[in-house]
Amino acid sequence: MLTDRRAKVRQVLILTLILNLLVMVLKAGVGFLTGSLSLQADALHSTTDSANNILGLIANRFSSPEPDREHPYGHQKFEALGALGIAVFLGITCFEILKGASERILHGGKPATISGWELTILLLVLAINIFVALYERQVGRQLESPILIADAKHTTSDIWVTIMVLGGLVGLWLGRLWNLPQMQWLDTILAIPVALLVFHSGWEVLQDNIPWLVDKVAIAPESISETVMSVPGVLNCHDIASRGLLGRQVFIEMHLIVDAEDVETAHQITEAVEEQLLKFYSPARISIHVEPPDYQSDRLSF
Missing domain, CATH: 3.30.70.1350 (Cation efflux protein, cytoplasmic domain)
Incomplete structure (x- = not known):
């Protein structure tokens, strides 16, 4: 017998949407204050987290497991479509990050600066990301929800992105203290692996959901x-x-x-x-x- 778990999935998506919006605002604010390209790209990545939650809520609304006259095999593929929407957002984010990094490398720009209190804010952001990823993954597995599991993977990639960006900004901070101007390139260089992590996350979401949508054999x-x-x-x-x-x-x-x-x-x-x-x-x-x-x-x- 099928169980309709949409109400529980919706509660998780609403909570994570609120937290992702908070993360996005904090990253964007610090990114513009410091002039950090990698952090602005990371904020863009977090913007897709919020968009994914909204997309998930829309998909959740139409993903009833019960069949009806128009959908005699049920509606569960709507969740898989929502997960594919996440992959599209990730692809757009990857392109924007690479575009920004290449422009900075080719045309230069004002170097980023960072202070101790701004690094503290980013540590708080990292803690929120870790909580969201672990919470979504755990509940997603309990409810067997593709949309929650896909979004947890996206947020996990956000954790590694934030760690990488945070490491680069710590390098900038130390470079300023030690008078090492060459450390200013860390911010731009780290934007490239950020894009690769985003792309990998989107590829995993595609691998998980395309077989379901194209009716690949489920059981040997x-x-x-x-x-x-x-x-x-x-x-x-x-x-x-x-x-x-x-x-x-x-x-x-x-x-x-x-x-x-x-x-x-x-x-x-x-x-x-x-x-x-x-x-x-x-x-x-x-x-x-x-x-x-x-x-x-x-x-x-x-």
């Missing part, structure tokens, strides 16, 4: 066959297909050859097959085409 047909053949009265199963997300919802189809001469016996065997499959792959919707004992086929799947 050999595994389904082994489960089905353990049921008494089953002679053969073939043309096996599956799609969906194992642990969330899968759809299983197959043709079944049963040792039965009447419809009632064939139905009983089919019911037993469904119970056995649900024991291993629930929640699942199963469609079985029953064939007579003299029918033959050795085609396991498509």
Whole structure:
């Protein structure tokens, strides 16, 4: 039986939206005060965190697990679409970061400066990011929510970005104290690996959600066959297909050859097959085409 967890997912998204907005404001404020390119890019990254939360709330609104007349297979792919939207935001962020870094390298610009109290604010920002990532990942796994897990990955990338930027700004601060002007390049140079981390995070989100959207096989047909053949009265199963997300919802189809001469016996065997499959792959919707004992086929799947 499917469970509608959208209310809990919505609560998490609202809380993380508030925290991400706070992080974005703090990073942007310190970034403009110090003139730090890498921190301004990091603030842009955090802007996408907030946008992702809003996108997640929209996707959550339409991702009911229950089918209806217009969507007989349910609405859960809306969450996967929301996760792909996150990947798009990450790609845009990556481009903006690289663009800003290349312009600074080619045309130069005013060097960044940083003070001790501004570094303290960034440490607070880092602590908030760590909390959001751990909280979203934990709840996302408990609720089996792709949108929360995808957003947690994005926020995790934000943690590493903030650590990297913070390290560069500490280098700037020490360079000013020790009169080392060459340390001013740290801010611009670190903007490039920031972009690479953002790109990697978006790639992981794509890898997690595209197979679901394109109906990649959810369960190996050999595994389904082994489960089905353990049921008494089953002679053969073939043309096996599956799609969906194992642990969330899968759809299983197959043709079944049963040792039965009447419809009632064939139905009983089919019911037993469904119970056995649900024991291993629930929640699942199963469609079985029953064939007579003299029918033959050795085609396991498509």
